Amino acid sequence: MTLFAGPSSVNIAAVREVHCNQFRRVRPVGVATINDVAAKAGVSTATASRALNGKSTVDPALAARVLSAAAELGYQPNGPARNLRRQETAVLALIISDVENPFFTSIARGVEDVAQAVGYSVVLCNSDENPEKERRYIDVAIQERVAGVVLSPTGTAPNVDLLTARRTPLVAVDRPLPAAADMVLVDTRSAAKQATTHLISQGYDRIGCITGPAGIQTADDRLAGYKDALRASKRRTSARFARRAEFRADGAFEAAIDLLSQPDRPDALLVANSAMAVGVLEALSKLDLRLGADVGVVAFDDAPWASLVDPPLSVVSQPAYDIGKVAAQLLMARIADSSLPYTTTTLNATLITRGSSTR
Amino acid sequence: MTLFAGPSSVNIAAVREVHCNQFRRVRPVGVATINDVAAKAGVSTATASRALNGKSTVDPALAARVLSAAAELGYQPNGPARNLRRQETAVLALIISDVENPFFTSIARGVEDVAQAVGYSVVLCNSDENPEKERRYIDVAIQERVAGVVLSPTGTAPNVDLLTARRTPLVAVDRPLPAAADMVLVDTRSAAKQATTHLISQGYDRIGCITGPAGIQTADDRLAGYKDALRASKRRTSARFARRAEFRADGAFEAAIDLLSQPDRPDALLVANSAMAVGVLEALSKLDLRLGADVGVVAFDDAPWASLVDPPLSVVSQPAYDIGKVAAQLLMARIADSSLPYTTTTLNATLITRGSSTR
DNA sequence: GTGAAAGCGCTAACAA
DNA sequence: TTGTTAGCGCTTTCAC
Secondary structure, three states, rough: HHHOOOOOOOOOOOOEEOOOOOOOOOOOOOOOOOHHHHHHOOOOOOHHHHHHHOOOOHHHHHHHHHHHHHHHOOOOOHHHHHHHHHOOOEEEEEEEEEOOOHHHHHHHHHHHHHHHHHEEEEEEEEEOOHHHHHHHHHHHHOOOOOEEEOOOOOOOOOOOOOOOOOOOOOOEEOOOOOOOOOEEEEHHHHHHHHHHHHHHHOOOOEEEEEEEEOOOHHHHHHHHHOOOEEHHOOOOOOOHEEEEOOHHHHHHHHHHHHOOOOOOOOEEEEEEEHHHHHHHHHHHOOOOOOOOOEEEEEEEEOOOOOOOOOOOOOEEOOHHHHHHHHHHHHHHHHHOOOOOEEEEEEEOOOEOOOOOOOO | OHHHHOOOOOOOOOOEEEEEOOOOOOOOOOOOOOOHHHHOOOOOHHHHHHHHHOOOEEEEEEEHHHHHHHHHHOOOOHHHHHHHOOOOOOEEEEEOOOOOOOHHHHHHHHHHHHHHOOOOOOEEEEEEOOOHHHHHHHHHEEEEEOOOEEEEOOHHHHHHHHHHOOOEEEEEOOOOOOOOOEEEEHHHHHHHHHHHHHHHHOOOOOOOEEEEEOOHHHHHHHHHHHHHHHHHHHOOHHHHHHOOOOOOOOHHHHHHHHHHHOOOOOOOEEEEEEEHHHHHHHHHHHHOOOOOOOOOEEEOOOOOOOOOOOOOOOEEEOOOHHHHHHHHHHHHHHHOOOOEEEEEEEEEEEEEEOOOOOO
């Protein structure tokens, strides 16, 4: 494993200091098993197990002995053994498409809070918008026999079928799934329509849209809502004013430059998430266009910095934390009772108008 | 489990649609074990196991039969069983103090990329700057017998001792540990000094500092570096100009309002992270103070939006991704060889000067 | 109320 | 090269 001889591959200045330390323990402290606990307490492993799991059928005096023996030995149950025997795990997998996107980390917090409250752990996996990575994590989830999965689907049907074929409880968030699963979505299409209508009402005339890759439902929905609004106000929708890019700043930057360099450039933009908004604002600055006055902007996701730019950014705020919360609740319900009918929950996004959508 | 009857506790408009779906499978598809695979392939479980694990000692023809049997049955190894038997897990736990802080999610990516490359999975846990939660997750990590732990320590020594007592490979990131563990840190003190010196050189005279809670090493270091710089330039350091708050926007907002409302207010501020910077900029705006001209600001962490504010925000950029990468490499090295001496790696932060630190 | 014993699914001796 | 078998640590019948 010379690969790990050291982090020499990091090419930034680093100081490595080796400290022959005085803390080194002498022995690996042979990890205590339930048998050790039982022996020390002078009971059978069965009784030890019952006491440790708080079963009421065990004599209080014995239970106390077991508990103190366990404490003295620093006993920690062996998870794999317990899970193997019980054929179940108190672990949820949360597979999201981008750990660095605040929208998804908020979802994570929602999931975690609910899970924690009932003694479940959450393991967070980052599929990175990459179907293969998603598939690997789904495999891991299956192999570890997690109790359930919350997924923001990146890949195509086959990945998800792995889960449904095994009847692993599954909740899809953010993006719908053509499968047997609960879903928690946002009515992003009508929010996009509302945001676009707002721009129109503010006097913007040639409104453009920068959205995510084709095939990602949320990206498509935002574009559709945008078109809905244009149509409703009897405007032509023109492909000239719509652009797609990865859900990232750099792609949105290119798209915005491209869009705004046209002779008959848009005078307003609907932007599909906050990372993209960063790229768009950079583009405006590069082209010396004033936010609001020259180009109105509404972006999805209420980033903490949105009100810091000048003028403050109008946004479509999505209830990310609640998405996670609801998803976890649905998942727990299904784990408890797999016969529940599948549901789709649609939460509302909220338009928050600030200065960037006014001339 | 009526708690989970539904997500009715979410008090925002939600549409719940129940779809009696056409996808429902008929049977739970009794999960295939290695015995089923062996039977189907007409070999013993031992041979099946060997084939599945790619051992070279098995007849190619048999191996092929096993593999196709496994594929047909949709066989997925039972992780708990395997881990129990092998007494090891290819899983790393990463316990960070705030999932919503980009600094830590960047670390997560670094850890993940290294782990993935060698077939390890990473489970991400959010201790939320809460020693009790940290302790719970450390317990989980121990119980699941993870191969190693990367930790940004929140709690005090006892938590970590749980790990070291069991000799669980451990790498601390961001904050030092008085224990037997590798550490990956940032020379945040000298970076803070450098940033403060920069402010002085730009003609700011009464420089303040808003840092994190006492006892968190990174918070203390930033304050210390700030004082170093003042002392080096023969200025008095005054407690009047230093404030502490949680590493969050709201706390920093209060602190900044407090600081800047003084008659002899600071004319520049060193801010300890990007979330706090949001609070500080909000305070400036509320008090009608101009960034740069009235109050120079340098903040830790190069957030994507830093160059969008006007004037652009000067920052101390920390090599978060590399911290994660190095930490994971060290952890893998130690997993492979527990006798390695403990090391402390210190990476450099970089001052990026932009408009906010110029008059 | 307690203990003896079986067995979850897998891997690794040990035999053949 | 392959099969037989023991056993990882735990929970849970089933007797007592």
